Amino acid sequence: MATTPTRTRPRTRPPAPVPRTPPAWAPVLGIAAGTVAVLLLLADRHGYDGDELYFIAAGRHLDWGYADQPPGVPLLALLADTLAPGSLRVLRLPAIVATGAGTILAALLARELGGDRRAQWLTAAAHALALGALGRLLSTAALDIPLWTLLTWLVVRWVRLRREGVTRDRLLLAAGAVVVVAMQIKFQIVVFCLALSVAALLCGPRGFLARPPLWAGAGLAALSVVPALVWQHRHGWPQLRMGEVIAAEVAQRDGQAVNLALMVLGLGPVLGMVLGLYGLWRLLMDREPAGFRFLAVAALLATGFVVLTGGRAYYIHGVFPVLWAAGAVGFQRRRAAREAAAGRRADWAVYPVIAASAVWPLLDLPLQPPESYIDKAPHRFDKRSEIGWPQLADQVGALYHRLPTGTRARVVLMSDDYWVASALAHFGPARGLPPVHSGSRGYWFFGAPPADRTVVLHVGHPDPALRAHFGVARQVATVDNGLGIATEYQGRPIYFLSRPKEPWTRIWPELQYLDPHRPRITAGHASYPHRPGAVVCPRRGASRATCSGCRASTTASR
Template sequence: MTVTATAAPVTTPGPRPAHRLARWPVGIVAALVAAAHLAVAWRPGWWFDEALMLAIGRDHLDWGSADQPPGAPLIAGLMDLLAPGNVLVLRLPAIAATAATVVLAALIARELGGDARAQTLTAIAQGTGIWLAFTGHWVTPYTLEPLTWLALGWLLVRWWRVRDDRLLVALGVVVGVGAQIKFQILLLAAVLLVSVLLLGPRPMLRRPQLWAGAAVATAIAAPTLVWQALHGWPQLRMAPVVAAEAASLYGGRTGVVLGMVVSAGVMGSVLVLLGLWRLVRDPALSELRHLALATVVLYAFFAATIGRPYYLVGIYGLLAAVGAVGLQRRREAGHRRLRWVAWPAAALSAAAAIAMLPLSVAAAAPQVADTVVGSTVRAWEALPAEQRSRTGVMAGSYIYAAYLDVAAPGDALPPALSSNRSYGWFPPPGDEIDAVLYLGAGADELRPWFADVRPVGAAGNDATLWLATGRLVPWDDFWPTLRHLDVQ
């Protein structure tokens, strides 16, 4: 009798069981990150985007604004309501979100089979990212966004490990909430969906819970998307504005391309690149290759469109987790050449991140706001009382307008006007206002609409104060023509 041998089926290595969460080391890293940001968050002054969030949340809250959703302004407004004018209280949610990303990144490493050492290295890489070190205590959309991106990544990796389809509904919740903070998460979700279609795991696409999650995301994001639609989709017009600003802010396309790597930090950059390589090459991670494809596509897209260097910050922790677990696998296989490198690299990464904190304090220093606001208040008070009753205060830039709104003492000034960014889509003043005290380098935008426009003083920081009098037509007739998104 002849026995015919049959080949064993070829199987792809799957996910390993998760280790316990390294609570103490990860918790210590998260606590140190929070403490570092708390150490500088109490300093007076606002980063200009933070001042905008506060101005919108306190005085202009709606389902959207020209260049961002309402999430960050809502948080800023609520914190200011709890403790008016207290910058430390204002910044507590941002610090909590930054510390939470450290824990989430470690949780992703855990889902990938990372032991305590891999989880801790991931936490350090996430906590010492250059961009988050610089911005991690400011209440801005780009500080809160990484938490939503990492939550999305953690849900994807956990679903890969445990195949619990309830996680797919949770994905929709995260995407919807993330869209109320920053719209880029919608692009991330779309690219991930296409990447799964191309590379798998395709069974995910057949799960009804995934499409239920998509419906949930749409429902949560709908109010701010409707606001955008009703106002002509100003957010879509931001792309060329961002590209035009890149030359002066980041050194153009080259600065953006390099910045999207450097922003991950010293250790983060290494682990991110290692994580990408491992996602492509490791058979055990074949069902997660869509994460590598999505990262590369987004990197190429943001490089081609000349976006911001921080646009990929939210995905660094996930890739760093893959890289840290890759180092663990080398260690488990007996490769020891890098055993003495990881911790010195972690120390160097922490030092680089700590060095960013004084720069952050300097960037949000109150001198500029104090100078321009003080000059504007003095010019306003110099006007006759009768003229002040029919005069508005306007700034050429949303930055100056936000400073006027949040830094002016008490009721020293009326609510600020501006045609720039979010301010341009706020309602114009009533027609009882027939004059404007204008803060900016020039006041050319007012000359067609006022009989007289003349300088009345310097405001510092290369700005001038102008008085425009004799409004010629109703505000509603010309205000829409002034709206613009570029910062002059």
């Protein structure tokens, strides 16, 4: 009996490895080192930023979680201020080093996508010009963005090797370790991980999601965040409420359209914008290098989430490096085709573009001395948040030391703003000032004043709930930094409160507020006294300088 021969399906061989250009260490390291050098040089030009002072204060109250962030940055701030008290360079060193590392990682991303030396250093230049200035302050964003870049590089490298027939799953385990670290800085890395997973399901590589080391890394990341989640649960999930507060701030300050425009502008002008948008298009169209469409989809998903939830524009900056890398590789392909057709090289055109792009970071670097702000109106790019803190502590110290000795022993310092409270806590001990407390944002969770502290020196407008619990509340001074510089705290009142009607255990629960610009109710209208020209009418929900429905208006100092 004749038998039908069995047809065997030919085995699909992985594509042969494409020779990769060696890392362009000389230009890339030069760009990274230059960025780090500039940031170190300018690190102590002004003073502490308000958020940096808050990080130090949070570090002095170290915990598994906070109302507005995980414990990573407060821990770094505590270590820096303990090892080198008062040194801005040491405090900002982690952010500066992370920025330099991010520049190198961006270039390595370009190499993984097939970039030659030119594509690598162009990607590094785009990173340095667009995000370099962000590393001049210790902030969650300055550390979070390089971690997103490192995670992207690990995933891209795994995908590229897998397509060449090499399965290197330890890269996925390392990606989990990166997420562990990132979760101690900001929780937004979860959004990016989910976006990558959904994009891989939609576009491939789907096998990426079936690898056990990937889920082992995910489990490790989940375990690492358990202490912070327990803290959030015990304190009523303030981090979730902070999301609502930030969305309201973004809507009031800029609006969704402007915020979206700021996200795109974050790519950087000229070089970064061109590389980023072109890279996004090439990835979406699955142009060479093929097979990485999921990166563009993940970038769009993460951006969409931030837009819909009202997040700040810089929340998506971590997706930019891979877009720059893809754009640089795309222009490399175009240049190669053009040179092959013309028979000559065309290298000069990019240099004027880089020169024009260099204007962008100049706007966000503290190149001008503090004296340049005298008698000038504030603007978005100035650095007034780093000016006047020691002078504020001096003024409060002078008021405190003028009080009778018996009264001083019962004084506690308070403020309606966590930046002010953090500044007084930092500069106060050297001036002999008492403990500092505040109901503002995360500072409320640091605890109530001691029971025997029954006299309050309060910087800023006391909360109505606070004033109601004291028999005496009078303004004794007005904040004046003596520099002639209109900071956002210049002109705020300083109050003296005494004769409490209730103990702090009864008063403190009423003083918690996550929004430092919370509305104060006056004659049926809710106004934000620290925002310029902001009125929120409770009947119409408007946020404007003048409510057309009730003819209410307000003036503000901030």
